[in-house]
Amino acid sequence: MAFGAIRNVRKVFAVAELGSRALEPVVALDDASFEFSEGDLVALLGPSGCGKTTLLRIVGGLIAKSAGSVSIGGREVTRPMGDYGFVFQAPSLMPWRNVVDNVLFPMEILRKNDAAARGHALELLDLVGLSGFLSARPHQLSGGMQQRVALCRALVHRPQLLLMDEPFGALDELTRLEMNDLLLRIRRETKASVLFVTHSISEAVYLSDKVVVFSKRPARVAKEIPIALAYPRSQKVRFTAAFTTAERIASEALGVVAPAGEEAVAS
Amino acid sequence: MSARFVSQVLYPLAGVVVIIAVWVLACWLANIPTVVLPSPDKVLRSIIVRSDLLLSEGWITLKETLYGFLLALAVGLPLAVAVANSRPLNLMFYPLLIALQSVPKVALAPMILVWLGTGLESKLAIVWLVAFFPIIVDTAAGLRATPKELLELAASLNASPLQVFAKVQLPAALPFVVTGAKVAITLAVIGAVIGEFVGSSEGLGFLLLSATSQLDTPLAFAALFALSILGIFVYALVGLGERLMAPWLPPAPERH
Numbered sequence: 001m002a003f004g005a006i007r008n009v010r011k012v013f014a015v016a017e018l019g020s021r022a023l024e025p026v027v028a029l030d031d032a033s034f035e036f037s038e039g040d041l042v043a044l045l046g047p048s049g050c051g052k053t054t055l056l057r058i059v060g061g062l063i064a065k066s067a068g069s070v071s072i073g074g075r076e077v078t079r080p081m082g083d084y085g086f087v088f089q090a091p092s093l094m095p096w097r098n099v100v101d102n103v104l105f106p107m108e109i110l111r112k113n114d115a116a117a118r119g120h121a122l123e124l125l126d127l128v129g130l131s132g133f134l135s136a137r138p139h140q141l142s143g144g145m146q147q148r149v150a151l152c153r154a155l156v157h158r159p160q161l162l163l164m165d166e167p168f169g170a171l172d173e174l175t176r177l178e179m180n181d182l183l184l185r186i187r188r189e190t191k192a193s194v195l196f197v198t199h200s201i202s203e204a205v206y207l208s209d210k211v212v213v214f215s216k217r218p219a220r221v222a223k224e225i226p227i228a229l230a231y232p233r234s235q236k237v238r239f240t241a242a243f244t245t246a247e248r249i250a251s252e253a254l255g256v257v258a259p260a261g262e263e264a265v266a267s
Numbered sequence: 268m269s270a271r272f273v274s275q276v277l278y279p280l281a282g283v284v285v286i287i288a289v290w291v292l293a294c295w296l297a298n299i300p301t302v303v304l305p306s307p308d309k310v311l312r313s314i315i316v317r318s319d320l321l322l323s324e325g326w327i328t329l330k331e332t333l334y335g336f337l338l339a340l341a342v343g344l345p346l347a348v349a350v351a352n353s354r355p356l357n358l359m360f361y362p363l364l365i366a367l368q369s370v371p372k373v374a375l376a377p378m379i380l381v382w383l384g385t386g387l388e389s390k391l392a393i394v395w396l397v398a399f400f401p402i403i404v405d406t407a408a409g410l411r412a413t414p415k416e417l418l419e420l421a422a423s424l425n426a427s428p429l430q431v432f433a434k435v436q437l438p439a440a441l442p443f444v445v446t447g448a449k450v451a452i453t454l455a456v457i458g459a460v461i462g463e464f465v466g467s468s469e470g471l472g473f474l475l476l477s478a479t480s481q482l483d484t485p486l487a488f489a490a491l492f493a494l495s496i497l498g499i500f501v502y503a504l505v506g507l508g509e510r511l512m513a514p515w516l517p518p519a520p521e522r523h
Contacts, residue, residue: 060423082425092416096438108434109424157424 002035003193004042004059004161009033009068011054028054030218032068036210041187041194043204045250046214052197053165055219059195060084060163073160082110085154085192087167091146093138099125099149100134106157117156124152127189128182144175148182155190162194168203177235180206184233201254205246206238213253223253305485313485314492320474321493328471328494331387331459332501335394336452343399343451344444347406348432368400372458376465390462390470397458398451402444409443410436445509452505456498471497 011029018026028051036042044052057063059070061080070077085106093102100121107117125131128148138146147167154162168176180203187194198204204211211225227246229237237243251257287307293299294306301309314321350357376393383389413436421431463472471490478486 057419062419062422080423080425082423084423086416086420086423088416088419090414090416092414092420094417094435094438096441105420105434106424109421109426109430 003038003040003073004036004195005069005071006035006055006059007033007069007071009055009058009070010066011051011058011063012066027218029058029065030220032214032219032221034210034212034221034224036193036195038073039191039193040209041184041196041207043208043211044195044197044214045201045204045211045254046199046219047216047254048199050214050217051219052214056163056165056195056197059161060086081160083157083160085157085159085162087147087150087154087162087164089166089169091138091143091150093146093149093153095138098135098137099130099141102138102149103152103156105153110157112157120158121152121156124155124186125149127186128152144171144179147171147179151183151186155186155192158190159192162192164194164196166197166199169198169200176203181235183207184231188232201247201250201256202238205243205250206233211246211250213250223249225249225253302482302484305488309485310488310492313483313489317486317489321471321489324469324471324474324490325493325497327469328456328459328463329497329501331390331394331462331470332452332455332497333504334387335391335458336398336448336455336501338391338395339399339402339451339455340448342395343402343447344406346399347403347410350403351407351410364400364403372397373461373465376461379462380466385466385468389466390459393462394455394458397461398455401450401454402447405443405447405450406440409440412443413439441512445505445512448505448508449502452501453498456494456501460494 009029009032011027013026013028015023015025030051032051032055034042044055046052054063058065059072059077061077061084064078072081075081094105097105100118103121103125104113104117107113107121122131122134125134128151130145130148130152133141133145138149141149151167154164168179171179183194184207186192196204196207205225205227208227211227212221213223213225214220215222225246229240229242229246248257252259290304290307294304305313346360350360372393375396376389379392379396380389383392417435417439418431421435426434459470460472460475463470464476467473471494475487475490475494478484478490
């Protein structure tokens with residue numbers, strides 16, 4: 001059986017959940033199913049607001065699903081499991097803590113904030129190149145550096161699964177490319193399984209073992225695209241035929257470009 | 268001479284000098300009687316001659332202000348936590364709080380005197396009444412403004428409600444608490460003086476009132492001066508508390 005299995009997950013937000021202004025329930029997620037293996041990096045690709053973030057929160061146990069099943073590592077997820085890592089679009093660091101204490105926050109909550117935890121936090125910070133900023137406050141760091149701290153915070157408790165919600169969406173293009181390589185390197189070192197929500201086609205293809213493409217809301221899985229490019233990858237891979245082919249298939253699944261056959265006829 | 272010294276000391280001082288000069292000139296040229304507006308030198312003499320009296324009465328007002336303020340913190344903070352975290356409590360008490368705030372506190376003062384007498388208790392009640400509103404409103408706003416992602420992060424780790432409060436909500440709300448406390452402490456001084464005006468035999472407010480009734484206007488001005496010093500002092504105390512509690516805050520933007 002697969003390490004992660006998402007089967008026919010559906011989410012309907014009731015009026016009460018949406019706040020007083022909503023008039024009718026919203027179907028955020030119609031029917032999502034896919035599987036992945038341990039250590040896989042799976043990109044969830046889809047238009048903004050299509051419900052992929054909702055799926056991520058369901059997998060993380062933060063919100064309840066309306067139907068379907070989510071099984072990770074043999075456990076059915078119905079509430080937070082306590083051993084997942086989260087990275088959000090905003091770094092969401094605590095301004096009152098320095099870099100190390102921000103990274104150690106999960107260990108405090110889990111009551112495992114010992115010397116070993118601190119050692120691991122320093123290791124991770126070294127891995128992302130922030131050894132020189134251990135006692136800096138978040139506001140003294142650039143956006144990219146803050147997100148690297150957030151990445152370390154998500155990994156410090158050695159999570160079974162890393163959930164990332166458009167983590168590099170707010171960064172400039174060059175920083176984003178840099179962070180992509182950093183994430184791949186960290187994944188190689190930590191062997192973490194990752195679900196990565198993004199709306200960038202090239203980011204999805206560059207990072208992942210498999211791209212799961214979602215349709216517009218209410219989201220369904222439109223296509224699963226295995227990415228056969230070998231790791232470790234470097235930016236050069238973006239200019240190979242295999243990469244652009246994968247990008248093309250993803251674009252077609254998103255409806256950004258017409259399927260290959262039809263376009264040929266039109267031109 | 269550093270630019271900082273010029274902007275933070277020289278300019279404010281120059282402003283004071285200008286005001287005093289206008290004051291002296293007005294008294295001198297228009298020949299205003301001392302009973303109406305004493306010249307600065309008469310006020311200064313009164314401050315020096317009656318310094319014992321000012322200090323002892325000021326001490327009483329200071330105690331009323333600080334005790335009442337601390338009482339407002341002690342009641343306001345837990346109440347803010349309750350209101351921010353419980354929707355039923357919020358619905359029950361928020362309208363009441365707003366209604367209470369819209370009643371002029373001066374209007375309540377005579378009744379509080381009837382209930383609690385002319386001693387310290389009635390002053391504490393009035394100070395508490397004026398000071399606790401900004402504390403509870405700002406604290407509740409701060410608690411509610413906790414970034415959603417941090418709460419989700421804590422939830423993903425199965426944090427206990429106490430952990431969420433102590434490690435996330437409370438530190439996130441602290442800057443708001445300090446803002447509320449700064450407003451509250453200035454109101455607390457006003458509350459103490461109101462209490463002394465309405466019924467008291469001691470304190471700077473009482474001194475001010477009795478000095479005017481005896482046409483000792485220089486003493487009344489001296490009491491006013493002492494009150495403003497007291498106000499600056501207690502505000503600085505809260506500022507000190509802010510520095511102790513929130514060294515993590517980025518420096519405030521330069522004021523113009």
